[in-house]
Amino acid sequence: MIRVILADDHTILRDGIRALLAGEPDMEVVGEASHGQGVLDLLADTSADVVLMDLNMPVLDGFATMPLLQEHYPGVRVVVLSMLDSENYVHRILQAGALGYVLKSAESSEIIFAIRTVAVGHSFLCTEVGMAVLNRLVKIPNADAVLASRKSGDLSSREMEVLRLIAEGLTNAEIADKLFTSKRTVETHRQNIIEKTQAKNTAALIRYAMSQGLIE
Incomplete structure (x- = not known):
């Protein structure tokens, strides 16, 4: 069972993701937070495998949260779920230790696949971000x-x-x-x-x- 924490300051989005993951027999949402500090507080008492986290959050955003997760909970894998499609942001958060990056415009199947992929220690970029990076690298x-x-x-x-x-x-x-x-x-x-x-x-x-x- 993949234990997931949802971190986003929009309740309606967390509700939607929770409903989505409820249909997956190998996944369980074990906590929700509206900011990075909330994630850290949850992890102090709650075991989790994956944090599905937005970047743009109050109190403690994704960029500030990532190094603290790496320091205190290195076994927890992070998938960023964001509307920000800048390659600079993708590069920064992956360098900081996140294993996955998915845009909020992605298909629900990509979000589920990203969680499964990252849970076993592999990296994942959603199709739109991956193609943008590939096109730049090979100069198509x-x-x-x-x-x-x-x-x-x-x-x-x-x-x-x-x-x-x-x-x-x-x-x-x-x-x-x-x-x-x-x-x-x-x-x-x-x-x-x-x-x-x-x-x-x-x-x-x-x-x-x-x-x-x-x-x-």
Whole structure:
């Protein structure tokens, strides 16, 4: 039996994953936490094989939690379940000790397979992340990828949406409402956009977007 702890600050997502894993005869959810400190507190009294963990959490996020898990609970394997698709984030968290990385947009079957794979000590990347890494490594020519790199500084489709809404003058809260997500998620997207485009502030970001033809 694979004993799993779920760590995500969105209750509805944890409920969905718990329901998904309830249908697997070899898996059992033994605890839930809304942040990394909650995971550490759970592990003090609860035996677990795998932690399925978001990166973007309050109190103690995934990046801060990972080294503490490695130090205090090295036998616990970690699968990151995140909406963040930046290769930089994938690289950082895998270097920190996580064995798996799955996007929240992945099929449920990939999440289940990731847990089983990591539970036996093997690494796992979901299809979308794995193909992005492979394409970069072997430099497979792809017209869409080339166009995206020329125009967007490697922005994801969701980051492009956020960029356009920023340029329209919407606040983070307004963007969150429009995209049906949290304000903190929008703030993360905004920071990722600024890092990728190397714009120093919002005004510079809008000028960049206009110069690249991303917005009118």
